[in-house]
Amino acid sequence: MRGFLLHARPFQEHGLLLDWLTDTHGWLRMRQPGARRVGSRGQKRPPAFVCLELQSAGRGGWPVLKSAEPVEHFRFLHGRRLAAAFYLHELILRALRPDEPVSGLFLDYWKSLAMLEEPGVPVSVVMRRFERQLLEHLGSGIDWGHTADRAPVDPDAGYRVGLQGGIVPDGRTGAIPGRVLLAIAADRPLVSAADRRTARDLMQALLVPHVGDRPFVSRRLWPSAPAEAETAPDSP
Missing domain, CATH: 2.40.50.140 (Nucleic acid-binding proteins)
Structure with missing residues (x-):
């Protein structure tokens, strides 16, 4: 084992x-x-x-x-990458039940650690990727590239997202931009801090039914000094 x-x-x-x-x-x-x-x-x-x-x-x-x-080399994570790894640990412990196999999660977590070692991979991409995969393993996966009626997500349109209804067009102020959904789907970095915060808040809202709404202890470890420009304004 x-x-x-x-x-x-x-x-x-x-x-x-x-x-x-x-x-x-x-x-x-x-x-x-x-x-x-x-x-x-x-x-x-x-x-x-x-x-x-x-x-x-x-x-x-x-x-x-x-x-x-x-069975592999030791990893020495620092700063935001260390805080992100502890965040993944909290997600797993809060989402799973003891001694209940979850096929594929082990390898997804292993891949996430490898990504955190790579300086060129933004920390926020690693976190959103693992959150998306965890939802899939928990039976709450979403087709991030299509709406509930199977229409392709438009990067310039607005949407609302739910675990039950999927992705639904929404023209109201505050709707989630399609570009954010497509970036989550493709594990791509988001350019603006506002879009990254939108992606973070969306994933955390979708995870609440599985992990609860208590604050994450790992957020206290998030360093105040920016480690890289892509993630400087954000926390897990």
Whole structure:
């Protein structure tokens, strides 16, 4: 079984409780006894943002992590890219139920990490792409290139979007520009800060039925200094 560490917290006197995104079980929780014991020769906390080959033991309750060996290079994310990765972790933990396989999500998350390593890929594109894919995995995917009546989305027209009704033309002030929908569909960067905020707010509204409306803790990690011009005005 392969997995990515999503979250770790203290458990009992010296242990850790680990949340994983795995290729076979979706979100899986494990125990790691003794991981926080000072001077312990045992296994330390596994690294994040790297795919690990996992071995566990035990039946019933939370299994015990026996080993976690990397199967790829380590990633060292910084600034906005680190904050974005933690945002993806929060999305997964809030959207999934434990031990429920979600086909394809593991590879989509892995690809997102690889994209965050690439300086030329805007952070906002990675986040909107993963949000769109997560909605699809949760059974709430939308055809971003067509309206509910199968007409192509016009980049110069306005629309409203819902999980039930899909994309519907809307000529009122405040409607979502078609260019924003087409950019989300094609994983393209948006030029203006206003369009990026529109895309962010739209995706977060669509995700609310799956992740709730509590603020994301990862937003507190969003650095105040701009890392790149494309994302400077935005947060996750």
